[in-house]
Amino acid sequence: MRAFQREVVVIGAGLVGAATAFELARRRMPVLVLDCDEVNAGASGRNAGSLHFQLEPRMSDTLRDHPERLAQLLPVSLRAIKDWRNLENEIGDVGYARSGGMLIGETTADEALLHRKVELENRHDLRTELMSGEALAKAAPYLSSSVKVASYCLEEGHADPLRVTPAYVKAGRALGAEYWLRTRVLRIVQTEFGFNIQVGRDALGQGEKSSTVSYIQASRVVIACGAWSKSLVEQLGVQLDIRPVALTMSVTERTAPLVPHLVQHMGRKLSLKQTESGNLLIGGGWPASLRWSGKTKELDGADTVSESLIGNLRVARDAVPTISSLRLLRSWTGIASDTPDHLPVCGPVPGVSQAYVVGASSSFTLGPTLSKALSEIILDGESALNVQHCDPSRIVIH
Amino acid sequence: MVATACLPLARSIRNEAAHNASCNGSAMSAASHDLDVAVVGAGPAGMAAALRLSQAHLRLAVFDEQPRLGGQLLRQPPHGFKVPTWLAGRAYRQHKQRLAQAESASGIEWRLGTSVWGVFPHRSGAGFDIHFIEGDQSRVVSTQRLLVAAGCYEMPVPMPGWTLPGVMTAGAMQTLLKSQGLVAGQRIVLSGSHPLQLILADQLLDAGLHVERVLFSQPWHRVIEALRSPRTLLESAHPLLEVARILLRLKRAGVRVLFSQCIRRINGESGVEGVEISRVVQGVASAETLEILTCDAVALCYGFLPSSELARQAGASASPCPGGGWKADHDGAGRTVKVDLYVAGETGGVKGGDAAAVEGALVASSILADIGIQASSSPGVTDLIRQMEKRRRFAALLEDVSQMGDAFFSSLLEDRTLICRCEDVSWGEIQAARNIHPTADTVSAVKLLTRAGMGLCQGRHCEHSLRRLLCRSRTEAPNSESAYTVRVPIRPVAIELLCNTNQAVAHDAFELERSIGSISSPSNKEPHERQL
Numbered sequence: 001m002r003a004f005q006r007e008v009v010v011i012g013a014g015l016v017g018a019a020t021a022f023e024l025a026r027r028r029m030p031v032l033v034l035d036c037d038e039v040n041a042g043a044s045g046r047n048a049g050s051l052h053f054q055l056e057p058r059m060s061d062t063l064r065d066h067p068e069r070l071a072q073l074l075p076v077s078l079r080a081i082k083d084w085r086n087l088e089n090e091i092g093d094v095g096y097a098r099s100g101g102m103l104i105g106e107t108t109a110d111e112a113l114l115h116r117k118v119e120l121e122n123r124h125d126l127r128t129e130l131m132s133g134e135a136l137a138k139a140a141p142y143l144s145s146s147v148k149v150a151s152y153c154l155e156e157g158h159a160d161p162l163r164v165t166p167a168y169v170k171a172g173r174a175l176g177a178e179y180w181l182r183t184r185v186l187r188i189v190q191t192e193f194g195f196n197i198q199v200g201r202d203a204l205g206q207g208e209k210s211s212t213v214s215y216i217q218a219s220r221v222v223i224a225c226g227a228w229s230k231s232l233v234e235q236l237g238v239q240l241d242i243r244p245v246a247l248t249m250s251v252t253e254r255t256a257p258l259v260p261h262l263v264q265h266m267g268r269k270l271s272l273k274q275t276e277s278g279n280l281l282i283g284g285g286w287p288a289s290l291r292w293s294g295k296t297k298e299l300d301g302a303d304t305v306s307e308s309l310i311g312n313l314r315v316a317r318d319a320v321p322t323i324s325s326l327r328l329l330r331s332w333t334g335i336a337s338d339t340p341d342h343l344p345v346c347g348p349v350p351g352v353s354q355a356y357v358v359g360a361s362s363s364f365t366l367g368p369t370l371s372k373a374l375s376e377i378i379l380d381g382e383s384a385l386n387v388q389h390c391d392p393s394r395i396v397i398h
Numbered sequence: 399m400v401a402t403a404c405l406p407l408a409r410s411i412r413n414e415a416a417h418n419a420s421c422n423g424s425a426m427s428a429a430s431h432d433l434d435v436a437v438v439g440a441g442p443a444g445m446a447a448a449l450r451l452s453q454a455h456l457r458l459a460v461f462d463e464q465p466r467l468g469g470q471l472l473r474q475p476p477h478g479f480k481v482p483t484w485l486a487g488r489a490y491r492q493h494k495q496r497l498a499q500a501e502s503a504s505g506i507e508w509r510l511g512t513s514v515w516g517v518f519p520h521r522s523g524a525g526f527d528i529h530f531i532e533g534d535q536s537r538v539v540s541t542q543r544l545l546v547a548a549g550c551y552e553m554p555v556p557m558p559g560w561t562l563p564g565v566m567t568a569g570a571m572q573t574l575l576k577s578q579g580l581v582a583g584q585r586i587v588l589s590g591s592h593p594l595q596l597i598l599a600d601q602l603l604d605a606g607l608h609v610e611r612v613l614f615s616q617p618w619h620r621v622i623e624a625l626r627s628p629r630t631l632l633e634s635a636h637p638l639l640e641v642a643r644i645l646l647r648l649k650r651a652g653v654r655v656l657f658s659q660c661i662r663r664i665n666g667e668s669g670v671e672g673v674e675i676s677r678v679v680q681g682v683a684s685a686e687t688l689e690i691l692t693c694d695a696v697a698l699c700y701g702f703l704p705s706s707e708l709a710r711q712a713g714a715s716a717s718p719c720p721g722g723g724w725k726a727d728h729d730g731a732g733r734t735v736k737v738d739l740y741v742a743g744e745t746g747g748v749k750g751g752d753a754a755a756v757e758g759a760l761v762a763s764s765i766l767a768d769i770g771i772q773a774s775s776s777p778g779v780t781d782l783i784r785q786m787e788k789r790r791r792f793a794a795l796l797e798d799v800s801q802m803g804d805a806f807f808s809s810l811l812e813d814r815t816l817i818c819r820c821e822d823v824s825w826g827e828i829q830a831a832r833n834i835h836p837t838a839d840t841v842s843a844v845k846l847l848t849r850a851g852m853g854l855c856q857g858r859h860c861e862h863s864l865r866r867l868l869c870r871s872r873t874e875a876p877n878s879e880s881a882y883t884v885r886v887p888i889r890p891v892a893i894e895l896l897c898n899t900n901q902a903v904a905h906d907a908f909e910l911e912r913s914i915g916s917i918s919s920p921s922n923k924e925p926h927e928r929q930l
Binding site for chain 1: 399516518519527529536610640653821834835838839840842846847849852853854856883884886887890891892893894896901902903904905906907908911
């Protein structure tokens with residue numbers, strides 16, 4: 001058994017954990033990142049890489065009932081637009097493409113929601129515009145004639161989920177951030193000096209069975225594990241309403257340039273985009289089936305649901321008919337997470353001094369921005385960008 | 399139509415164990431399934447299994463991608479097309495008999511020309527939904543039990559020039575000959591380590607072609623050593639005589655068969671123009687070129703990889719094969735860890751067509767026993783088990799004789815050599831990624847870093863090479879490795895076909911979430927797994 005001491009321990013080597021480590025390392029904070037798997041093995045590497053700054057279709061209930069809450073998210077989105085534009089200067093190639101995004105609608109109900117959404121966004125300085133008829137057909141000739149209306153946002157696009165996190169890791173390491181991969185957090189206990197973190201570490205090249213247990217003393221701990229953040233925060237005695245969401249993603253074979261924009265659907269759920277290599281990525285929030293394993297019912301993965309896969313492909317085909325001749329190569333699942341109000345979390349774990357939690361919703365698009373804000377909260381006590389509405393205290397389960 | 403899997407006939411002889419097995423939730427819901435047993439694969443294993451199952455009057459269907467029965471071993475010409483000397487060899491006689499029986503058997507629904515793209519759990523919790531492409535649409539059929547006998551495919555071997563037109567596997571060249579009498583080239587060089595290349599050479603001579611050279615990478619003495627035991631000689635007499643006959647024929651035809659040599663590089667601009675041959679010294683291909691031959695086609699023949707993707711996607715566990723690829727684990731009689739999922743033939747480990755046929759019948763017996771129609775200790779079964787043991791010994795002998803080590807395959811690579819030909823990922827790029835991320839020592843981790851395995855074949859070409867190369871650079875036991883995760887669709891399928899389905903599908907995701915509201919609760923899923 002060995003004991004180690006580190007100033008800040010970040011749990012989770014996904015986009016948010018790696019970005020937080022990078023931001024902390026940039027300000028000379030010694031930081032150690034732990035992950036039970038490889039870098040980018042969870043939702044960060046499995047999502048479809050959409051950069052969607054418009055309010056999302058999954059938020060439509062909040063848009064109807066609590067538009068003021070969504071309005072609070074818009075400044076974060078505006079900052080995220082800037083952060084993504086600048087990201088490649090900071091950490092190198094991440095496959096960022098600012099291609100513009102079309103959030104489409106087929107029905108009058110979709111149209112009404114889109115109207116309301118665009119009005120709210122414009123009021124808060126996010127520039128989106130409604131398009132229909134000839135203007136839409138000219139801007140997006142690939143769309144089916146059943147698409148009546150779309151709201152367009154110039155800033156949207158995509159980045160490569162396979163490149164973003166590794167780029168953060170590389171940049172963070174260059175600044176001194178340490179990574180312990182295949183290192184499972186077994187227990188976190190708060191002590192008078194901070195935290196005592198017990199980890200099981202696979203000895204490199206020895207396989208899972210010969211893991212060694214070590215202890216890490218950390219002054220501060222950041223939990224950035226997506227859907228798994230809930231169970232880690234629980235170890236500190238706090239219950240947060242972070243819900244695992246199993247999602248379906250699919251990819252087609254490569255084809256010539258066909259869809260320049262990020263295409264999303266307001267009423268049926270869809271995200272569709274074409275990557276640099278020519279493959280089309282199809283997703284948008286169609287459910288998969290969560291798998292729980294072991295006696296403790298630990299969240300283990302997700303299985304594809306055929307109705308979901310086919311439903312998702314049908315929306316994609318209905319929106320962009322020419323894709324129907326393309327072959328589907330692979331459909332996979334990932335476990336994202338969400339909160340009841342669909343806003344992310346970013347801030348201290350309520351009642352636990354020096355523990356922080358970040359992510360939980362929109363973590364790809366907003367990840368760089370939230371990570372930066374959290375590093376400021378840790379180092380300066382508050383962030384330049386107002387992320388009050390992301391405070392974890394709002395989702396505590398009492 | 400029979401409404402339940404437990405037939406009146408069967409009840410009287412149903413043994414206790416089978417009774418328990420079928421009452422664990424599966425027999426209860428039999429009426430809600432379309433089929434009692436679905437078999438995927440109509441090769442030797444699938445045909446033998448279907449023939450045996452058909453005698454029990456079950457609702458039985460066999461799916462295969464080919465328009466006709468027989469699998470790769472008995473690859474038939476297309477309907478309305480005749481190949482006069484079709485599979486004339488003696489080794490095919492018994493298989494051809496079985497093929498004729500299967501073609502005239504009653505009680506088997508043949509779904510030929512279909513492609514199963516995914517297997518999902520049935521909504522009742524027992525059995526499966528089989529999703530397949532038939533004609534221009536995707537269809538679903540539910541089945542109580544599923545037998546995957548999907549065969550194997552040949553090991554693609556990366557080396558400089560291996561992606562040039564004219565380079566193929568021995569089996570592919572055979573398929574052209576068998577199915578339509580097509581020839582791959584005029585001057586052909588064969589290189590590999592598997593005896594199949596002798597059979598191919600024989601068939602190429604039959605077709606009047608010029609075989610330039612047959613190269614075996616292993617030393618001759620390894621073959622002799624493997625054959626030293628009298629029991630091996632006795633049990634393998636037939637195939638050995640066949641080998642002797644072919645060697646003699648090749649000698650008479652002036653075809654040189656050389657050991658401890660291999661193709662080290664294939665040259666050409668837009669197709670094969672020639673090959674560079676090297677010696678193999680202590681299991682490694684020498685960098686020095688021994689000879690340059692002019693030719694227009696190359697057949698590579700280094701062995702076979704189990705086609706276990708569908709079984710794994712359906713829930714079977716798998717183990718790495720020593721020669722490459724992953725075999726679906728089973729209990730020796732076809733039962734996988736997933737209840738109601740069975741495998742037979744090469745899917746569970748490559749043993750050859752004769753063994754596959756025996757195993758198909760054996761696994762059919764397991765299924766009948768589990769349904770409760772036949773006792774698992776019946777005399778026919780004991781005989782099948784004995785035959786299977788003999789076939790396994792022969793398969794082990796073949797493996798002994800023909801398997802090349804990791805060092806050999808690595809010695810064929812140059813930095814520019816493509817490992818993943820779908821996504822154009824070279825050996826050099828993989829090494830560079832590994833240098834930056836030294837902990838990325840599984841195939842999946844390297845895939846995420848390099849895109850190797852993300853293309854049209856979904857890793858069928860590259861996974862085994864990648865795994866072998868990673869094995870060499872670490873001490874980890876092969877058992878603790880992971881394979882590429884198998885995902886649907888098992889084969890690339892046009893989106894149009896998937897959308898055109900007989901399955902009821904929600905119009906939008908919100909509707910689907912409402913209808914499967916319990917999808918995220920931890921209690922709704924108990925894994926149906928058993929210990930092997």
